Amino acid sequence: MPLKTHLDDQPSINMTPMIDMVFLLLIFFMLGTKFTELERKIGLRIPEVSDRGALTAAPEKKIVNVYRDGAITLDGARVTLGELTLRLAAARSQYPELGVLVRGDAQGMFQGVAEVLNACKQAGIRELGISVRLIPPEG
Numbered sequence: 001m002p003l004k005t006h007l008d009d010q011p012s013i014n015m016t017p018m019i020d021m022v023f024l025l026l027i028f029f030m031l032g033t034k035f036t037e038l039e040r041k042i043g044l045r046i047p048e049v050s051d052r053g054a055l056t057a058a059p060e061k062k063i064v065n066v067y068r069d070g071a072i073t074l075d076g077a078r079v080t081l082g083e084l085t086l087r088l089a090a091a092r093s094q095y096p097e098l099g100v101l102v103r104g105d106a107q108g109m110f111q112g113v114a115e116v117l118n119a120c121k122q123a124g125i126r127e128l129g130i131s132v133r134l135i136p137p138e139g
Contacts, residue, residue, distance in 0.1 A: 061099040061129065062091065066116050068108040081119050088123035099127035 064084065065073045072079055074087055092098045100120050104113040113130070120128055 059095065059098075061101045061127075062088065064100060064102045064116055064120075066102065066104040066108060066112040068105040070108075070112050072112070072116060081115055084116065085119045085123045088120060088125055092124050097127065098125060099129065100125050101129045101131055103131040 063075055067073075072081065072084060074084055079087065088098070088100065102113060102116050102120070104110070104116075117128065
């Protein structure tokens with residue numbers, strides 16, 4: 001059985017491929033930024049258009065509160081049933097997918113909530129919601 005009489009060399013990490021990759025990435029990003037500078041210098045006049053309305057997504061749902069005394073508010077402003085219908089129809093003309101959340105007083109008559117739901121239907125609102133509060137489970 002042969003015996004070892006010398007020590008083996010310690011393994012080493014070859015850094016050459018990693019340095020090559022760093023240089024290639026450096027060159028890539030330097031050339032990429034050069035092309036974006038050239039694009040900015042192109043003598044191009046951007047077309048102009050007039051403002052025809054919002055191009056954004058529909059806003060948050062409109063909130064309609066129906067109070068115990070029959071008062072109605074739309075986003076905090078007091079309105080009548082007729083005004084509610086007109087305002088919701090105007091908002092729906094800008095955003096066809098407009099949603100409405102109806103919140104009625106728990107101690108109030110349901111008749112007020114039903115009238116508000118009918119006004120929303122007349123305004124063409126398709127996405128309606130009624131807000132309720134869940135009672136926490138006992139236990």
